[in-house]
Amino acid sequence: MAPPDVQEPPLVRLLPGRDRRVKAGHPWAFSNEIAMAPGAKALPPGRLVRLEGDDGVRYGVWHFNPHSLIAARRLSRDPAAAIDAAWLRERLSGALALRERLYAAPFYRLVHAEADGLPGLVIDRYGDALAVQANTAGMDGLAPALLEALQALLAPRLVVARNDAAVRGLEGLAQEVRPLLGDAAEPARAEEGGLGFAVDLLGGQKTGWFFDQRENRDRVARLSAGATVLDAFCHTGGFGLRCAAAGASRVVLLDRSAHALDLAARTAAENGLAGRTETRRAEALDELERMAAGSERFDIVVADPPAFAKSRRDQPVALKGYAKLARLAAALVAPGGFLFLASCSHHVAAGDFADATVWGVGRARREGRILFQGGAGPDHPVHPLLPESAYLKAVLFQLA
DSSP, rough: OOOOOOOOOOOEOTTTTTOHHHHHTTEEEGGGGOOOOOOHTTTTTTTEEEOOOOOEEEEEEEEEOOTTTEEEEEEEEEETTOOOOHHHHHHHHHHHHHHHHHHEEEEEEEGGGGGTOHHHHEEEEEEEEEEEEEHHHHHTTTTHHHHHHHHHOOOOOEEEEEEEOOOGGGGEEEEEEEEEEEEEOOOOOEEEEEEEEEEEETTTSTTOOOGGGHHHHHHTTOOOTTTEEEEOTTTTHHHHHHHTTOOOSEEEEEEEEHHHHHHHHHHHTTTTTTGGGGEEESHHHHHHHHTTSOOOOOOOOOOOOOOOOOGGGGHHHHHHHHHHHHHHHHHTTTEEEEEEEEEEEEEEEHHHHHHHHHHHHHHTOOOOEEEEEOOOTTSOOOOTGGGGGGGOOOEEEEEE
16 A cells, blocks of 8 residues: 655646536535546546646645546645644544544444545444445555554554455455454454444454444334344344344344354354344345245334445336335234334435335335334434435334
8 A cells, every 4th residue: 555645745626617516615526527637647546636726726635536436535625734644643533522422332433434524434443443444545545644543542452454345446446354453363342232242344244333223223122122023134133132132022133144143143142132032044035025925923124135226227126126125024014013124225315215115015015104214323424515425224114
């Protein structure tokens, strides 16, 4: 990885008349808004640049990638800002201060990209362990300075690079997962709702745990005393085990990953919940269809699948998939029970997702009411000029 720039960043200009969004405070500049002169085109991906309008208005220091649709991402409005470990530590301190106001224990998303002033960077905190995901060439190049800043601020035992997101390919970056600091042999843990969950920072999905659903798990767990619960696409059992801890009488954890189910079973055993939980390994949609044709029903059904839409062109197929999921899951809900559905697809709008789930519930010939619609918790803030970054959609029904 290249070290951060030490000389004054080169100047890149916006095209005449193409500065409206940047002038309004948007943190991105697209390639068709930038004067791609030969010098700009020759800059290496991730280079620090000073961005100016054609009228000389200065917009600060940005990361620049001439090969990406999002060609520039703002780091600082100050054109003289030095983007180094000290600057990173200041930004991280601001992100940390917010999370410490939100949560009593150090288990949360510490950095959520642009909304925390660190474009392309995601950091999840598991006590003294951190999972770091750099999704842009600029942030990838800042890795050494970032590690220095994290050590100074938090003194972590373990830092793992979870640089396996497909979006890195758009920045010309390879995928990799490796420890940056410490020994990953000792597993990390997430603590939530009085439970300790085993987290695999090297081999789990995303960064190993889904902090974005914390408030939704709280919401569903409050409904679960004495209930039977099906947690489909359960990953390591967050929803189901939270329900078991809240008094559910029986919890079925359904997922296709044997590794994830093993971690869920381990968490159940460590927290005294094994007697009321069972794991079931299968393709979730296939198993839901099989179960819907039978007589088994649950007081609560949760279905939180991986993204159905990997790109904008996948949206129509994804919406059909969410409608089918809602239909199958609704058929498994006992009268008076609850159905929680979620989508983490960036390319599916909240309204379209809600419409698809309502259509699916109707196809199951179920009547119901919506108790909640929302998204991720406050440790996943949204930049006000990037509403599309509010990727998580969730809806909670009660069905007659």
